Each structure stands twice: as structure tokens, then as C-alpha cells.
Amino acid sequence: MSTARVKADEVVTSLGRIRGLEIEVGKLLTEEWEEACGPTPAPGPLDLRKWDLKLLSRYRPLYAPFCDMCCLCTYGKCDLSKGKKGACGIDIEGQQGRIILLACCIGTSAHGAHARELVEKLIEKHGPGHAIDLGAKIEVEAPLVRLIHGSKPAVLGDLVPALEYGERELMNLLSATATGQEGNCLDFESKSLHMSMIDHMLMEIADLAQIAALPYPKGDADAPLVEMGLGCIDPRKPVILAIGHNVLPGAEVIEYLEENGLEEDVELAGICCTALDLSRYSKAAKVIGPLSRQLRFIRMGIANVIIVDEQCVRADVLEEACKLGTPVIATTAKICYGLPDRTNDAAEEIVRDLVQRKDAGALIRDDAKTGEVAVRAAIELHSTRHTRTLDTKRLSSMAARCTKCGACIRECQSNVDIPAAMERAAKGDFSLFGQFYERCTGCGRCESACPQDMPIVNMINEGASGEISKEKFKLRAGRGPIQDVEIRKVGAPIVLGEIPGVIAFVGCPNYPDGYKEIGEMAEIFLNRRYIVTASGCSAMDLATYTDGEGKSLYERYPGDFDGGCLSNVGSCVANAHISGAAIKVASIFARRKLRGNFEEIADYILNRVGAVGIAWGAMSQKAASIATGFNRLGIPAVVSSQGSKYRRTYVGRQDKNEDWLVYDARDGSRVQGEPAPLHLLYVADSKEDAIVAAAKLCIRPNDTTKGRQIKLTHYVDLHRKYFGSMPEDLHLFVRTQADIPITMKAEILQILKERNWEPRKIPDPTLVERLVRGG
């Protein structure tokens, strides 16, 4: 059915003035949602500022500048050290707030533009009236859109107004970073929180559109197990590599393969979130792994054609591919690499030019054409392949040229001893390079620094070749949203504290000590029956953590959203389903209204829902906005030492009682609350610190005594295990004696006595005065 749309902000007719008129021919947009609207539908930058300032008075931004300078305008460079202000009047605190806002805007824009592209293309293909039907088990289809925008999308076209709202907010907030605008760090922070809240909504729109229109799992706990790892690619077949976050070009490759009966003849492999989403689309797609595998896999020279779409794609993919004679197809306006625009050329001509290497690649902004060109070119190139990769002998002779200048070490954040490995490699022994494989983040900066142009990444590949060939894991395909029925089951145990917490592993693979650490952490929480969930590159790296039989965590733990289960929600944009699950607990279990009611829901989550994100390898601006969006909703995040480079944390002080005063919603009295959660954004010193901190950050003021006993049991037990002692702050989390775990009673009572502990009233806590019911 063809449709036409008329929109007008204001129409004056003989009947009167009509505001906000929107008519779609074939369908009249009508209000069919009976839920009363809360105070902040489609909030502007100032509508939730009071909530932000409450959070920021508890969790004061702590800045660690990357740089003393501001280089953003021609007044500068300005030196902001030693209390100096820039020519525009900004100080170092304001400048940090500004940079953080900029990062959150960049992150949001990446997800928002991704959402825009998906929604537009899927509407074009399926029509605006295509239903958003997630099945009978999911009625609250878009918790973030409902909560923030105040609308209830039923069809793809309904996502557009919320998308437009997000885009408006992005423009407003980005404008605040211009010279001569905002100068106060707390207001910058409030704007960052606002932007990042919008980011979660835009991520939800992106994922909802693709789940609704594509054959993805729709909240299925038993989504299929798919193959992952560098070793699962069959190099005897033509290989197409898709890198990035946008599923549509790769999906068209699958369509073309199926239409032409080639699905058994060609390998389609993905890296980063494109891989995750392709595995949701079809079991035929192989997942190589997170973005840290990008340079390594390209260097292996297995791919015959590389498709890049958007986000987390290396800027030098074309350069690297050219060295191997592998053509690159760019598919979006976001990454063009200077390639000729071949969108309107015949597929046959493009294939011919790529095979004859007339061009290094092509920009094709037509996904169906990309699918055809990629497959045909890959098949032709595979049959004439001449490998240009470096063999062991050549690598060894190159290693002998190393002068031990150490320039590589001074670029390596993983702190591996490359010159020592070179010395051995020169004698044909690449085993030390092989040992770097797990720790190396695959950034390639060591090579860039090397005055001898050593291909260090290839040398690491060489040393780990045995490991790489065996690298075959099982990853559970991204399931998408958490079902309403699951929330009904776990809502009460989460809020009452009987499930000790929800731990979400999110973010990129920039780990301080290798990718195995998040697997170790996840297994600890799984065995303690926390709800463990994952997304993006972290979800992929969890698949690499195997037991003695080679079984991954996904094979050993069910995919439900329940205690002791491991759910993979999907790609980066699926992070919205994690915040969405917390919102659904408030909505479905506690029956709080969602529509335009952000502050109440965030207050509920902060005080009641023991959820924590661990972004152990967070790297990008997107990770900054994802974490900050969780924070506005009252969900803390833990990052590794690498995360200190985000320049800002939100830390609380448990020694400042006044920071933890709350209203008792029963009578409006101001009472002493607890330092829980203690931080909103915390840099853990080590894996051990992160484990103990996450257990502590799951504690919430509204836990029942039984729930608190369970949470304290884990906190104390983990503290003892990793730090060999009882926690020094234990007394702060015991409200009455009934909170004390029975098996530790005597020991804890002794500690309480030493600390002059006295029992406290357990309030019905809220930070928002208007939510007080009585008084």
C-alpha cells in the first residue's frame, strides 16, 4: 500500500488553530494508548535537570584530564593548567565536561544515524505500516520510547517521530559544546546525561526496527548457537568479510547467495556488531569476533572481498586491503575511503573493475547491488587468488632486522615485550609472539611506531597460528529484548534482593589484561546465580571462555534472563534491551507508569533494581554514551583502568552521611539512607576489584532483609576470596540485625560492635519529593 504523509506544526483553519497535525494517507495517526502521560514526554535538555543535579550531588564528577589544553577554536590553543582559564572563559573543569558532552553526542549520533538508516530502508522495503510484533510474550515492545518519548510504537512508521525527537535533542545538545555556550561543568554533565538517555532510546529504535522487519530472534531465550572464531572460516571457499555495525549490506549477501544456490559455496564472515547481527539474521553467517580481530584477520589474507558499513571500522581498512589485493566495498555515507561512487553502475561493470583491480574498491549505496557484487567478485577473485601474505621464513628474516630500539613498547598499552619476541623470532621461534595473542588488542600502533616497518601483527598471528586454527567457539545469537513473562518471574526476586543482582557485560575489547578476564568474571557471577547478560564485543568475547571440554559459557548456561543464566541481547544497539529490562521491572512488576515518566522510573531503579554494567574494555565514544545513559537511569557501570581515559567518573563518598539522605516515601521524612549504589561510574583497579565492586554495587536501599542477607553473603564472600579479609565498610550496609547472613552472624556482630553500629529504620526510599505518598 502506498502512503503519503502530511505534517504541520500549526494549521489555521476556519474551525480554529490546529497544532501538531500529522496525517498519513491510508492511516490516520490516532492516540490509542490509554496510559496517562507522565510529567516529561519528549523532555528537553532542562526538563530532567533537577534529577541530574540530585545524582551529581551524590556522585560528583571526578575529572582526570587527558590534556591541559583546549584546541577547539582559533582563540587557542589555551593552556588550562594551574587554574588558568581559556580565552573564551572556560576552565579545566568546564572543558572536561564539554569534552564528555562531545563524546556523548558523538556516541549518540553514531547510534542515531544507524537507527535512521535502518528505519528509512526498512520502511522503504516493508512499508511504514509494517507491524512491530515481538510475539505474545512481549507486550511492552519499546520501554525506552514509551518512557522517554511518551509514544507507543505499533508499526515501523511510528518510530519516526521518536527518531526525529532524538535528532532534535542531539542538535540542541551538540550546540552547547560550541565556543561561547555552556561553561558550567555540572550543566555539561546534565546535558551528557540527557544526551545519553536519548542514546538508549535511539538504540532501541534501531534494534526494534531490525527485529520487527528481519528474521531475527524475538526475545527467544533459546536463540541458536552459532559458530564463532578465526578457525571457523573455511579458506578453501571464497570468503566475504563484513565489518561494522549495519546488517543490511551483509544481509543482502545472504539473500543473493540463497537466491543463487551458493550458500554452501561461499563463506560470509563478520567482525564486530555486523557479525552479531548477521548471526541473528542467518545461521549461515560466521562470526569472527570483536573489533580487536579486525587487523589480524585482514592480515591473514583469507578474505576475497571486504564490505565495510559503519562504526568501529578501522580507518586504514582500504590501505591494509590494498596490500593484499583485496577489494573493499564501502556501503554507507559514513565511510567512503575516497572510493568512486559506483551506486548507479551495473553490477557486472563493478565486478569486472574489482576483479581486474582497476579500482581498489567501490562505494555502493545500494545494498542489493552490494550483495551481488561482493559474491560475484569473491568467487572470481578466489579462483585467481595469489596470496601476498608473509610466510614464516620471510617474517623470521624481517625479525632479524630489529634494532631493539623499543619504539614499539612505547606504544603498547598491553605492555608486551616485543623486542624480546623479535630476538626469538629471528631464530625462527615465534612462541613468545604467540603468548601476546591474548593480551594484544590488535591496534597495530606498535607497527606504526617501528622505524623498520616490522609487521608485528603478522608475527603475533604467526606465533598463535596453532591457536587461531583451533579458535572455534559457540556463541548464542543475540536474542533481542527480554520477555515480559521473564520480567514477571524475576521482577520480585530482583527488587526484593533474592536474586543478588543483574550483571551486564557491555562494551568494546580494549581490555587491560587480555580478553579472558571477562569470561572469568562472568562465570563467577553465573555460578552465584546472578542474572548475567551481555551485548556487543563483550558478548563475543564471553564465547571464547571455554571449559576443559571446549564448551563456551553459552553452551553451559541457559540463555534466559534469570539467575544463573547468560543471555546475549545482541549488538551494541541491543544495549537498549538491558536498560529496557530494568525499566520493565518498574513497569511490569511494580506497575509504575512508563509514559513520559523518566524521573520516577529512574528513581525506582536507583533505589530498587540491583543492576550493574561492567564495560571492561570500553573504548569508543559510543561506550561513553551507553554508560552515561545507564547512569541517568540509576544503573552504575564499572570500567577497567583503560576506562580512566574517559576523563570523568561519577564517584560517591561513603564517609559523607549527608550525601545519602533520602525521603521516606511513606511519610515524607528525611532519613539516613545507605551509600548504595556507592558509585555510578567506577574505575576498578583490577579484575578482582571489579568483581567485588560489582557485588557491592548491586546492593540497593530497598532490599528486603532476606535479599540483603543474600547480597551481603556474596559481597563478603567475594571480598574474602579476592582480598583475604572482611569488607571494611560492612557496617554501612547492615540496617538491622535481620540483614546479617546467618552463617556469618557471630563474626559480623563483632565487627558491628567495634564500629559502634546501631540499627536504622529501613525507609521506602526516594530522592524525589513529589513521589512521597503521605505527609
Add this chain to the structure above:
Amino acid sequence: MSLPDATPWFLGNEPGHARAVVADSESMSKIILRARRILTVLGPKIPSDGTALSVARAIPSASLVASPRTRPLMAAASGVEPDLYMNVLEVMDRLRDEEWKGFDGKGPYDLVILFGMDYYYASQMFSLMKHFGRGTRTISLDRHYHPNAGYSLPNLGPAVWQSEMKKLAGLLRGER
């Protein structure tokens, strides 16, 4: 004699022109012995070979704080008993607070010594102190130059660093 290498260990880590004064073990000992109240912070990756701990033992610290991860190491080492274990970021958060009276409640510290961390993490913590540490002086005893610290050793090879640390420990104990 060649000049000490006082470039950021990660070369991209150029903060600006407010940079650490390069100091050797002798200068470091004088700065430390002149300080009134010292806070020593041992990071999560403090070397386990005993050299760093022997310096920690010799520093006349008003308060000695260690990252919780070091607990097993401290338990095995004799003569180093931190006053408390705390995440480094939480320590730094307190140091920016004008009203804070120190871990012992006796007033602010005038010198913070920090070592035993990944380079980039320590760099961020020194930056935090440089800008928001209320003028408290800072020292890095890691073997790489930290421009964001107040005083730092230059970039040193492992053997030279060991020797400098031994010398520093001796000077702090009054050995000449």
C-alpha cells in the same frame, strides 16, 4: 653523560607544558624527607620483587594505602602494613576535597607518592591531582617518566630503576 629521557613513556601522552620535574633518587629523598605529611599509595601492579616494597617501607608515610589487589602480596611481605586498602580512584577523590582531614583525621597531606600502576592509569591519576589536588605535591616512583606528576623519575631500564630504588630506600633510612 647523556641527559635523562624525560619524554612521556607513551609518546602520545603529551599533556601540555606543565610537566613533572625530573628527579633522581637523591633529589627524591630530599623532597620526601622535607615533607610534613606523606600519603603513599601503592597501586594494583606494584612489582612483587621486593624493591618497591622496600622503598614503601622506608618512606615516612603518615598514611600508607594500597590497592586491594595487593593484599596477598602485602601479606607475604614483611614490614609493610598498609593503614588501609582502597581503590586508587577513591583515594584520589578524597584528595580533592578541601574539607577532608586525611585517613588518620590529622589534616591534609602535603605530598602524595604513587607507584605500581599501568602507565596510562597512573597518568590519569596524576592528571587528576595536577588539576584538582588542591596544590598537593605528587611524586611518581615508577620507572617511566610521568609528565603529569609533580616529580618523576626519567625513563629508566629495569636494572637502573632497581638501583635507584635501592639507593632511595637507603637515603630515606638515613644511609649515606
